[in-house]
Amino acid sequence: MQSQMYAYFHFINAREAIEYYQEVFGATNVFRVSPDEQQAKVLHLPENANLDNITMNGGFDVLGSHFVCADSFSGALRIGNQVSVMLDLDANDEESVKAAAEFYDRVKVSGLVQITMPYTDQFWGGKLGIFTDEYGIEWMLHVAPWNK
Structure with missing residues (x-):
């Protein structure tokens, strides 16, 4: 069996969220699809909606992980704390270690995330940092050897 798993985020305004992740997280491979008139009818959008x-x-993409998103069409969003996104990178790969450190520095200096745990060495031999973005999503940046 082959399978892939993606975190799928819903936002009040996914267009703004995507721009936020480009600016603050350095997101790459960005794409965004707006509905056409027929799709707007299926989504029950107002006739005068700016599609x-x-x-x-x-x-x-963020640090090689792919995320998908859309506007929330199912009603009001509720911010919860039951899910965190972990970006896990291999400490045996110098490029990954460097990318993780640069990523953390980028989000830290942006002032647009709330850091709850600085990115530092941990007792298990890896590094971990935890922060929450402006949409209430908790992110965990983890770097540890994948093969011991």
Whole structure:
């Protein structure tokens, strides 16, 4: 069996969220699809809706992990704390170690995340940092050897 898993985020305005992740997280491979008129009817959007501002499907990469997103069409969003996103990188790969440190520095100096645990060495031999973005999503940056 082959399988892939993606975190799929819902936002009030996914277009703005994607721009935020590009600016603050350095997101790459960004894409965004707006609905056409027929799709807008299926989504029960108002006839005068500006379809260019609506995101039916979008996505981006952060540190080699792929994320997808869309505007929330199912009603009001509730921020919860039951899920965290972990970006796990191999400490045996110099490029990954460097990318993780640069990523953490980038989000830290942005002032647009709330750091709850600085990115530091941990007792198990890896490094971990935890922060929450402006959408209430908790991110864990983890670097440890993948093969011991």
